[in-house]
Amino acid sequence: MAVPTLLSGFVYTLYTFIDGIFIGRYLGAESLAALNLLVPLMYVPYGLSLMIGVGGATMIARLSGEGRVDEARQVFTQALWCMLAVGMALSALILGGAGEIAALMGATGELAVHVEEYLSTYAWFILWAQALYALELFLRTEGAQAARFGLYAMFLGALVNILLDYWFIVAQPYGMKGAGLATGISMLASGGMMLSYHFFKAERIKPCRHAFKGGSRVGMMLYNGSSEFLGAIAPVVTIFAFNRVILDRYGETGLAAYAILEYMTLAVTVAMVGFVQSMQPLISFYRGARQVQAVRSVLWFGAVGALACAALAALVMFAFARQLTFLFLPDGGAAWDILARVVPWYALAFLPAACNLIIAGYLTALERPGASAIIAALRSWVVLLGSLWLLNAYFGGYAIWYALMITESLTLAVSACLLMRCQRQRKPPS
Secondary structure: OHHHHHHHHHHHHHHHHHHHHHHHHHHOHHHHHHHHHHHHHHHHHHHHHHHHHHHHHHHHHHHHHOOOHHHHHHHHHHHHHHHHHHHHHHHHHHHHOHHHHHHHOOOOHHHHHHHHHHHHHHHHHHHHHHHHHHHHHHHHHHOHHHHHHHHHHHHHHHHHHHHHHHHHHHHOOOHHHHHHHHHHHHHHHHHHHHHHHHHHOOOOOOOOOOOOOOOOOHHHHHHHOHHHHHHHHHHHHHHHHHHHHHHHHHHHHHHHHHHHHHHHHHHHHHHHHHHHHHHHHHHHHHHHOOOHHHHHHHHHHHHHHHHHHHHHHHHHHHHHHHHHHHHHOOOOOHHHHHHHHHHHHHHHOHHHHHHHHHHHHHHHHOOOHHHHHHHHHHHHHHHHHHHHHHHHHHOOHHHHHHHHHHHHHHHHHHHHHHHHHHHHHOOOOO
Protein backbone atom coordinates (compact mmCIF):
# COMPACT_ATOMS: atom_id res chain seq x y z
CA MET A 1 0.00 0.00 0.00
CA ALA A 2 2.83 2.41 0.80
CA VAL A 3 4.74 2.12 -2.48
CA PRO A 4 1.88 3.07 -4.82
CA THR A 5 0.83 5.78 -2.37
CA LEU A 6 4.30 7.33 -2.34
CA LEU A 7 4.74 7.12 -6.08
CA SER A 8 1.32 8.60 -6.78
CA GLY A 9 2.10 11.39 -4.32
CA PHE A 10 5.31 12.20 -6.19
CA VAL A 11 3.44 12.16 -9.47
CA TYR A 12 0.82 14.50 -7.99
CA THR A 13 3.57 17.05 -7.25
CA LEU A 14 4.66 16.93 -10.89
CA TYR A 15 1.54 18.87 -11.87
CA THR A 16 2.95 21.91 -10.07
CA PHE A 17 6.64 21.09 -10.52
CA ILE A 18 6.44 20.71 -14.30
CA ASP A 19 4.44 23.91 -14.64
CA GLY A 20 7.12 25.70 -12.65
CA ILE A 21 9.97 24.43 -14.83
CA PHE A 22 8.29 25.30 -18.12
CA ILE A 23 7.08 28.69 -16.90
CA GLY A 24 10.41 29.63 -15.32
CA ARG A 25 12.52 28.56 -18.29
CA TYR A 26 10.32 29.71 -21.16
CA LEU A 27 8.15 32.53 -19.77
CA GLY A 28 10.59 34.05 -17.28
CA ALA A 29 10.94 34.93 -13.60
CA GLU A 30 7.98 37.33 -13.66
CA SER A 31 5.60 34.57 -14.81
CA LEU A 32 7.07 32.22 -12.20
CA ALA A 33 6.44 34.88 -9.54
CA ALA A 34 2.84 35.20 -10.79
CA LEU A 35 2.35 31.45 -10.47
CA ASN A 36 3.66 31.60 -6.91
CA LEU A 37 1.10 34.27 -6.08
CA LEU A 38 -1.55 31.76 -7.16
CA VAL A 39 -0.24 28.96 -4.95
CA PRO A 40 -2.47 29.87 -1.98
CA LEU A 41 -5.54 29.59 -4.22
CA MET A 42 -4.39 26.21 -5.56
CA TYR A 43 -4.34 24.79 -2.03
CA VAL A 44 -8.08 25.38 -1.56
CA PRO A 45 -9.30 22.61 -3.92
CA TYR A 46 -6.44 20.39 -2.74
CA GLY A 47 -7.43 20.92 0.90
CA LEU A 48 -11.08 20.15 0.17
CA SER A 49 -10.07 17.02 -1.71
CA LEU A 50 -7.90 15.92 1.20
CA MET A 51 -10.64 16.60 3.77
CA ILE A 52 -13.26 14.64 1.85
CA GLY A 53 -10.78 11.94 0.88
CA VAL A 54 -9.19 11.31 4.28
CA GLY A 55 -12.45 11.73 6.20
CA GLY A 56 -14.36 9.50 3.81
CA ALA A 57 -11.60 6.89 3.36
CA THR A 58 -11.19 6.54 7.13
CA MET A 59 -14.92 5.84 7.55
CA ILE A 60 -15.00 3.52 4.52
CA ALA A 61 -12.02 1.53 5.79
CA ARG A 62 -13.49 1.13 9.27
CA LEU A 63 -16.90 0.08 7.93
CA SER A 64 -15.24 -2.41 5.57
CA GLY A 65 -13.23 -3.85 8.46
CA GLU A 66 -16.49 -4.31 10.39
CA GLY A 67 -18.07 -6.06 7.39
CA ARG A 68 -20.55 -3.22 6.69
CA VAL A 69 -19.79 -2.91 2.97
CA ASP A 70 -23.20 -1.47 1.98
CA GLU A 71 -22.73 1.41 4.41
CA ALA A 72 -19.19 1.95 3.09
CA ARG A 73 -20.64 2.32 -0.41
CA GLN A 74 -23.13 4.86 0.84
CA VAL A 75 -20.34 6.93 2.38
CA PHE A 76 -18.39 6.77 -0.90
CA THR A 77 -21.38 7.88 -2.97
CA GLN A 78 -22.13 10.75 -0.60
CA ALA A 79 -18.52 11.85 -0.99
CA LEU A 80 -18.91 11.92 -4.79
CA TRP A 81 -22.00 14.13 -4.58
CA CYS A 82 -20.23 16.41 -2.13
CA MET A 83 -17.22 16.83 -4.44
CA LEU A 84 -19.46 17.57 -7.43
CA ALA A 85 -21.28 20.37 -5.60
CA VAL A 86 -18.08 21.89 -4.22
CA GLY A 87 -16.25 21.73 -7.56
CA MET A 88 -19.01 23.47 -9.49
CA ALA A 89 -19.26 26.22 -6.87
CA LEU A 90 -15.50 26.86 -6.91
CA SER A 91 -15.39 27.07 -10.72
CA ALA A 92 -18.20 29.62 -10.80
CA LEU A 93 -16.56 31.68 -8.06
CA ILE A 94 -13.15 31.84 -9.75
CA LEU A 95 -14.47 32.48 -13.26
CA GLY A 96 -16.62 35.33 -11.99
CA GLY A 97 -13.93 37.00 -9.89
CA ALA A 98 -10.53 36.40 -11.53
CA GLY A 99 -9.63 40.09 -11.43
CA GLU A 100 -10.58 40.47 -7.78
CA ILE A 101 -8.61 37.33 -6.89
CA ALA A 102 -5.50 38.68 -8.63
CA ALA A 103 -5.77 41.93 -6.67
CA LEU A 104 -6.31 40.04 -3.40
CA MET A 105 -3.13 38.03 -4.02
CA GLY A 106 -1.19 41.28 -4.33
CA ALA A 107 -0.70 41.18 -8.11
CA THR A 108 -0.48 44.46 -9.99
CA GLY A 109 0.45 45.42 -13.55
CA GLU A 110 1.90 42.58 -15.61
CA LEU A 111 1.79 40.22 -12.63
CA ALA A 112 -1.99 40.65 -12.47
CA VAL A 113 -2.28 39.98 -16.21
CA HIS A 114 -0.35 36.71 -15.85
CA VAL A 115 -2.48 35.63 -12.87
CA GLU A 116 -5.76 36.28 -14.69
CA GLU A 117 -4.56 34.48 -17.82
CA TYR A 118 -3.76 31.34 -15.83
CA LEU A 119 -7.08 31.41 -13.97
CA SER A 120 -9.11 31.92 -17.16
CA THR A 121 -8.34 28.35 -18.29
CA TYR A 122 -7.52 26.51 -15.05
CA ALA A 123 -10.82 27.45 -13.39
CA TRP A 124 -12.81 25.27 -15.82
CA PHE A 125 -11.12 22.18 -14.35
CA ILE A 126 -11.41 22.98 -10.63
CA LEU A 127 -13.86 20.09 -10.21
CA TRP A 128 -11.13 17.62 -11.11
CA ALA A 129 -8.47 19.50 -9.16
CA GLN A 130 -10.50 19.15 -5.95
CA ALA A 131 -11.58 15.56 -6.67
CA LEU A 132 -8.30 14.08 -7.89
CA TYR A 133 -6.58 13.34 -4.59
CA ALA A 134 -9.77 12.15 -2.90
CA LEU A 135 -10.44 9.66 -5.71
CA GLU A 136 -6.93 8.28 -5.31
CA LEU A 137 -7.47 7.90 -1.56
CA PHE A 138 -10.75 6.03 -2.15
CA LEU A 139 -8.99 3.61 -4.49
CA ARG A 140 -6.72 2.57 -1.64
CA THR A 141 -9.74 1.44 0.40
CA GLU A 142 -10.63 -0.95 -2.44
CA GLY A 143 -7.30 -2.78 -2.09
CA ALA A 144 -3.74 -2.99 -3.38
CA GLN A 145 -4.73 -3.62 -7.01
CA ALA A 146 -6.92 -0.52 -7.06
CA ALA A 147 -4.14 1.50 -5.41
CA ARG A 148 -1.78 0.47 -8.21
CA PHE A 149 -4.38 1.54 -10.77
CA GLY A 150 -4.49 4.93 -9.09
CA LEU A 151 -0.74 5.15 -9.52
CA TYR A 152 -1.05 4.37 -13.25
CA ALA A 153 -3.73 7.04 -13.61
CA MET A 154 -1.51 9.60 -11.89
CA PHE A 155 1.42 8.71 -14.16
CA LEU A 156 -0.80 9.15 -17.20
CA GLY A 157 -1.86 12.58 -15.99
CA ALA A 158 1.77 13.61 -15.41
CA LEU A 159 2.72 12.47 -18.91
CA VAL A 160 -0.20 14.39 -20.41
CA ASN A 161 0.86 17.45 -18.41
CA ILE A 162 4.42 17.33 -19.75
CA LEU A 163 3.28 16.97 -23.36
CA LEU A 164 0.65 19.69 -23.09
CA ASP A 165 2.98 22.07 -21.24
CA TYR A 166 5.44 21.73 -24.10
CA TRP A 167 2.70 22.21 -26.70
CA PHE A 168 0.88 25.13 -25.06
CA ILE A 169 3.95 26.99 -23.72
CA VAL A 170 6.86 26.18 -26.05
CA ALA A 171 5.34 25.14 -29.40
CA GLN A 172 2.32 27.48 -29.28
CA PRO A 173 2.31 31.05 -27.89
CA TYR A 174 -0.42 30.54 -25.28
CA GLY A 175 1.69 31.65 -22.31
CA MET A 176 0.07 31.38 -18.88
CA LYS A 177 -3.27 30.40 -20.44
CA GLY A 178 -1.54 27.36 -21.92
CA ALA A 179 -0.01 26.41 -18.56
CA GLY A 180 -3.42 26.47 -16.87
CA LEU A 181 -5.03 24.53 -19.69
CA ALA A 182 -2.30 21.86 -19.65
CA THR A 183 -2.65 21.31 -15.90
CA GLY A 184 -6.46 21.17 -16.04
CA ILE A 185 -6.63 18.67 -18.90
CA SER A 186 -4.06 16.41 -17.26
CA MET A 187 -6.07 16.35 -14.01
CA LEU A 188 -9.19 15.52 -16.00
CA ALA A 189 -7.38 12.57 -17.59
CA SER A 190 -6.22 11.14 -14.24
CA GLY A 191 -9.47 11.78 -12.39
CA GLY A 192 -11.60 10.34 -15.17
CA MET A 193 -9.63 7.09 -15.11
CA MET A 194 -9.94 6.69 -11.34
CA LEU A 195 -13.64 7.46 -11.29
CA SER A 196 -14.21 4.93 -14.09
CA TYR A 197 -12.48 2.26 -11.99
CA HIS A 198 -14.98 2.74 -9.16
CA PHE A 199 -17.91 2.53 -11.58
CA PHE A 200 -16.84 -0.42 -13.72
CA LYS A 201 -14.02 -2.37 -12.03
CA ALA A 202 -14.34 -2.06 -8.25
CA GLU A 203 -15.85 -4.99 -6.36
CA ARG A 204 -16.54 -3.38 -2.97
CA ILE A 205 -16.22 0.41 -3.03
CA LYS A 206 -18.50 1.53 -5.84
CA PRO A 207 -21.35 4.05 -6.20
CA CYS A 208 -24.79 2.97 -5.05
CA ARG A 209 -28.36 4.19 -5.42
CA HIS A 210 -30.18 5.90 -2.59
CA ALA A 211 -26.93 6.95 -0.95
CA PHE A 212 -28.71 9.20 1.57
CA LYS A 213 -31.49 6.73 2.43
CA GLY A 214 -29.98 5.93 5.82
CA GLY A 215 -29.10 9.57 6.55
CA SER A 216 -26.23 11.82 5.64
CA ARG A 217 -22.71 11.13 6.89
CA VAL A 218 -21.19 14.10 5.10
CA GLY A 219 -20.90 16.12 8.31
CA MET A 220 -18.99 13.37 10.10
CA MET A 221 -16.84 12.81 7.01
CA LEU A 222 -15.86 16.48 6.86
CA TYR A 223 -15.30 16.65 10.60
CA ASN A 224 -13.02 13.62 10.57
CA GLY A 225 -10.95 15.11 7.76
CA SER A 226 -10.92 18.61 9.24
CA SER A 227 -7.38 18.42 10.59
CA GLU A 228 -6.03 17.42 7.18
CA PHE A 229 -8.04 20.28 5.67
CA LEU A 230 -6.57 22.79 8.11
CA GLY A 231 -3.07 21.55 7.37
CA ALA A 232 -3.62 21.50 3.61
CA ILE A 233 -5.10 24.98 3.28
CA ALA A 234 -2.65 26.55 5.69
CA PRO A 235 -0.63 27.86 2.71
CA VAL A 236 -3.70 29.92 1.74
CA VAL A 237 -2.76 32.17 4.65
CA THR A 238 0.90 31.37 5.29
CA ILE A 239 2.13 31.59 1.69
CA PHE A 240 0.01 34.70 1.26
CA ALA A 241 1.70 36.20 4.32
CA PHE A 242 5.17 35.11 3.17
CA ASN A 243 4.51 36.48 -0.32
CA ARG A 244 3.60 39.88 1.06
CA VAL A 245 6.65 40.04 3.34
CA ILE A 246 9.03 38.74 0.67
CA LEU A 247 7.61 41.00 -2.03
CA ASP A 248 8.12 43.97 0.28
CA ARG A 249 11.70 43.04 1.21
CA TYR A 250 13.05 41.34 -1.92
CA GLY A 251 10.71 42.21 -4.81
CA GLU A 252 9.87 39.85 -7.66
CA THR A 253 13.27 38.13 -7.38
CA GLY A 254 12.43 37.12 -3.84
CA LEU A 255 9.06 35.74 -4.97
CA ALA A 256 10.77 33.64 -7.64
CA ALA A 257 13.26 32.31 -5.05
CA TYR A 258 10.43 31.47 -2.65
CA ALA A 259 8.58 29.67 -5.46
CA ILE A 260 11.65 27.49 -6.11
CA LEU A 261 11.97 26.77 -2.38
CA GLU A 262 8.33 25.69 -2.28
CA TYR A 263 8.92 23.31 -5.20
CA MET A 264 11.89 21.78 -3.38
CA THR A 265 9.90 21.16 -0.20
CA LEU A 266 6.70 20.07 -1.93
CA ALA A 267 8.01 16.66 -3.03
CA VAL A 268 9.42 16.02 0.45
CA THR A 269 6.17 16.91 2.15
CA VAL A 270 4.20 14.69 -0.20
CA ALA A 271 6.55 11.79 0.53
CA MET A 272 6.08 12.14 4.29
CA VAL A 273 2.34 12.60 3.93
CA GLY A 274 2.29 9.55 1.63
CA PHE A 275 3.63 7.28 4.37
CA VAL A 276 1.19 8.75 6.88
CA GLN A 277 -1.82 8.45 4.59
CA SER A 278 -0.94 4.91 3.52
CA MET A 279 -1.05 3.86 7.17
CA GLN A 280 -4.33 5.65 7.97
CA PRO A 281 -6.85 3.37 6.19
CA LEU A 282 -4.95 0.30 7.39
CA ILE A 283 -5.03 1.48 11.01
CA SER A 284 -8.75 2.25 10.68
CA PHE A 285 -9.42 -1.17 9.11
CA TYR A 286 -7.47 -3.12 11.77
CA ARG A 287 -9.02 -0.99 14.49
CA GLY A 288 -12.47 -1.95 13.19
CA ALA A 289 -11.35 -5.59 13.06
CA ARG A 290 -9.95 -5.29 16.63
CA GLN A 291 -6.41 -6.35 15.67
CA VAL A 292 -4.30 -4.31 18.09
CA GLN A 293 -0.89 -5.67 17.12
CA ALA A 294 -1.53 -4.93 13.45
CA VAL A 295 -2.39 -1.32 14.36
CA ARG A 296 0.93 -0.95 16.19
CA SER A 297 2.91 -2.54 13.36
CA VAL A 298 1.42 -0.25 10.73
CA LEU A 299 2.07 2.82 12.91
CA TRP A 300 5.70 1.79 13.39
CA PHE A 301 6.22 1.27 9.66
CA GLY A 302 4.65 4.63 8.79
CA ALA A 303 6.77 6.46 11.39
CA VAL A 304 10.05 4.91 10.23
CA GLY A 305 9.23 5.56 6.58
CA ALA A 306 8.30 9.20 7.11
CA LEU A 307 11.38 9.93 9.21
CA ALA A 308 13.65 8.20 6.68
CA CYS A 309 12.17 10.35 3.89
CA ALA A 310 12.75 13.47 5.96
CA ALA A 311 16.40 12.63 6.63
CA LEU A 312 17.10 11.68 3.01
CA ALA A 313 15.39 14.80 1.70
CA ALA A 314 17.45 17.03 4.00
CA LEU A 315 20.67 15.51 2.64
CA VAL A 316 19.51 15.92 -0.97
CA MET A 317 18.60 19.57 -0.44
CA PHE A 318 21.96 20.27 1.13
CA ALA A 319 23.80 18.59 -1.76
CA PHE A 320 21.77 19.69 -4.80
CA ALA A 321 20.13 23.01 -3.91
CA ARG A 322 22.17 24.89 -6.52
CA GLN A 323 21.30 22.45 -9.34
CA LEU A 324 17.60 22.57 -8.45
CA THR A 325 17.63 26.36 -8.51
CA PHE A 326 19.21 26.52 -11.96
CA LEU A 327 16.70 23.94 -13.22
CA PHE A 328 13.99 26.60 -12.89
CA LEU A 329 16.04 29.71 -13.64
CA PRO A 330 19.02 28.94 -15.89
CA ASP A 331 20.82 32.16 -14.96
CA GLY A 332 20.26 31.72 -11.20
CA GLY A 333 21.28 35.24 -10.30
CA ALA A 334 19.87 36.97 -7.24
CA ALA A 335 17.43 34.10 -6.58
CA TRP A 336 20.34 31.76 -5.85
CA ASP A 337 21.98 34.35 -3.58
CA ILE A 338 18.86 34.19 -1.39
CA LEU A 339 18.40 30.42 -1.51
CA ALA A 340 22.02 29.60 -0.66
CA ARG A 341 21.45 30.89 2.88
CA VAL A 342 17.86 29.70 3.27
CA VAL A 343 17.86 26.05 2.13
CA PRO A 344 19.69 24.58 5.19
CA TRP A 345 17.06 25.87 7.60
CA TYR A 346 14.20 24.49 5.53
CA ALA A 347 15.96 21.13 5.21
CA LEU A 348 16.48 20.79 8.98
CA ALA A 349 12.79 21.49 9.59
CA PHE A 350 11.81 18.24 7.83
CA LEU A 351 12.57 16.03 10.86
CA PRO A 352 10.24 17.68 13.40
CA ALA A 353 7.69 18.16 10.59
CA ALA A 354 7.68 14.40 9.93
CA CYS A 355 7.01 13.68 13.61
CA ASN A 356 4.10 16.13 13.66
CA LEU A 357 2.58 14.60 10.54
CA ILE A 358 2.86 11.06 11.94
CA ILE A 359 1.16 11.94 15.22
CA ALA A 360 -1.61 13.96 13.55
CA GLY A 361 -2.27 11.21 11.00
CA TYR A 362 -2.41 8.53 13.68
CA LEU A 363 -4.91 10.53 15.73
CA THR A 364 -7.11 11.02 12.65
CA ALA A 365 -7.04 7.27 11.94
CA LEU A 366 -8.27 6.69 15.51
CA GLU A 367 -11.10 9.15 14.74
CA ARG A 368 -9.72 11.74 17.16
CA PRO A 369 -9.93 14.74 14.80
CA GLY A 370 -9.99 17.29 17.61
CA ALA A 371 -6.46 16.52 18.81
CA SER A 372 -5.25 16.18 15.23
CA ALA A 373 -6.78 19.56 14.35
CA ILE A 374 -4.89 21.21 17.21
CA ILE A 375 -1.59 20.01 15.75
CA ALA A 376 -2.58 21.16 12.27
CA ALA A 377 -3.67 24.57 13.51
CA LEU A 378 -0.49 25.14 15.51
CA ARG A 379 2.01 24.14 12.83
CA SER A 380 0.11 25.66 9.93
CA TRP A 381 -1.52 28.76 11.34
CA VAL A 382 -0.98 29.90 14.91
CA VAL A 383 2.71 29.28 15.57
CA LEU A 384 3.86 29.75 11.97
CA LEU A 385 2.14 33.12 11.46
CA GLY A 386 3.17 34.23 14.94
CA SER A 387 6.80 33.32 14.30
CA LEU A 388 6.80 35.07 10.94
CA TRP A 389 5.36 38.25 12.43
CA LEU A 390 7.82 38.34 15.34
CA LEU A 391 10.86 37.61 13.19
CA ASN A 392 9.87 40.18 10.58
CA ALA A 393 8.98 42.87 13.11
CA TYR A 394 11.96 42.54 15.45
CA PHE A 395 14.77 41.03 13.38
CA GLY A 396 13.95 41.44 9.67
CA GLY A 397 16.29 40.41 6.87
CA TYR A 398 16.99 36.69 6.62
CA ALA A 399 15.43 35.98 10.02
CA ILE A 400 12.01 35.48 8.41
CA TRP A 401 13.26 32.25 6.84
CA TYR A 402 13.76 30.66 10.28
CA ALA A 403 10.00 30.66 10.95
CA LEU A 404 9.40 27.13 9.64
CA MET A 405 12.07 25.49 11.82
CA ILE A 406 10.86 27.31 14.93
CA THR A 407 7.24 26.39 14.20
CA GLU A 408 7.79 22.65 13.69
CA SER A 409 9.98 22.37 16.80
CA LEU A 410 7.51 24.13 19.10
CA THR A 411 4.56 22.18 17.67
CA LEU A 412 6.34 18.87 18.22
CA ALA A 413 6.32 19.45 21.98
CA VAL A 414 2.53 19.88 21.91
CA SER A 415 2.09 16.89 19.56
CA ALA A 416 3.96 14.60 21.93
CA CYS A 417 1.75 15.69 24.84
CA LEU A 418 -1.45 15.10 22.82
CA LEU A 419 -0.28 11.64 21.77
CA MET A 420 0.51 10.59 25.33
CA ARG A 421 -2.83 11.94 26.52
CA CYS A 422 -4.68 10.04 23.79
CA GLN A 423 -2.87 6.80 24.64
CA ARG A 424 -3.88 7.13 28.27
CA GLN A 425 -7.52 7.99 27.57
CA ARG A 426 -8.34 5.76 24.64
CA LYS A 427 -6.29 2.82 23.47
CA PRO A 428 -7.17 0.87 20.27
CA PRO A 429 -9.91 -1.71 20.96
CA SER A 430 -8.70 -5.06 22.27
